[in-house]
Amino acid sequence: QLHLQESGPGLAKPSETLSLTCSVSGVSITNSNYYWGWVRQPPGKGLEWIGSVFYAGTTNYNPSLERRVSISVDTSKSQFSLKVTSVTAADTAVYYCARHPTYDYGDPCFDYWGQGILVTVSS
Amino acid sequence: DIQMTQSPSSLSASIGDRVTITCRASQFINKYLNWYRQKPGKAPELLISGASSLQSGVPSRFSGRGYGTDFTLTISSLQPEDSATYYCQQSYTLPWTFGPGTFVEVK
Numbered sequence: 595q596l597h598l599q600e601s602g603p604g605l606a607k608p609s610e611t612l613s614l615t616c617s618v619s620g621v622s623i624t625n626s627n628y629y630w631g632w633v634r635q636p637p638g639k640g641l642e643w644i645g646s647v648f649y650a651g652t653t654n655y656n657p658s659l660e661r662r663v664s665i666s667v668d669t670s671k672s673q674f675s676l677k678v679t680s681v682t683a684a685d686t687a688v689y690y691c692a693r694h695p696t697y698d699y700g701d702p703c704f705d706y707w708g709q710g711i712l713v714t715v716s717s
Numbered sequence: 718d719i720q721m722t723q724s725p726s727s728l729s730a731s732i733g734d735r736v737t738i739t740c741r742a743s744q745f746i747n748k749y750l751n752w753y754r755q756k757p758g759k760a761p762e763l764l765i766s767g768a769s770s771l772q773s774g775v776p777s778r779f780s781g782r783g784y785g786t787d788f789t790l791t792i793s794s795l796q797p798e799d800s801a802t803y804y805c806q807q808s809y810t811l812p813w814t815f816g817p818g819t820f821v822e823v824k
Binding site: 640641642643654655656657658690694700701702703704705707708709710 | 718749751753759760761762763766767770772804806808811812813814815816817818
């Protein structure tokens with residue numbers, strides 16, 4: 595059974611870097627049929643795709659965040675990570691990690707999600 | 718970016734009612750439209766992918782239709798556990814974008 599679990603600090607200071615990790619269990623993170631992504635949701639608002647990473651390191655980012663975001667993968671730990679630099683209160687959100695199939699393998703959709711982690715940006 | 722809109726933004730219906738939510742894309746997205754249900758305090762759950770493919774384990778009362786720019790999600794017989802916010806999402810082109818959500822209240 596696939597399980598995704600986010601971890602990291604729940605509080606970040608303005609102008610600092612937010613760092614989160616998603617641990618993957620129950621399936622190999624090196625499976626070539628899937629990407630691993632991050633989605634966020636500000637309190638009381640909708641969902642925003644942040645970006646995704648392939649096990650080999652290929653990344654795609656939302657242009658609205660691309661200058662401040664990086665996503666990396668550590669296959670030895672079965673983890674992938676998110677960094678958002680120069681955070682402001684607007685980055686306060688629940689951050690979800692999720693899996694999505696490649697276009698070649700199936701419908702590209704977020705088929706498995708972590709439970710989410712609330713990150714608050716405040717001094 | 719492709720803009721996704723949903724209507725209505727909220728609705729209230731009774732147990733057993735048939736409910737339909739509409740999602741519209743600002744440009745052609747083929748069949749690359751997914752539907753999620755999000756209960757309060759929980760992660761979204763994938764219901765339908767590729768406009769009409771019901772995910773394993775999702776009750777058959779859920780169905781999806783559409784192609785191009787206009788899509789619908791129908792709940793044939795509303796149940797208490799369907800009280801949630803429903804989001805559509807396009808995966809035709811990056812950046813993937815979500816609709817603003819439709820809140821469904823079960824009376």
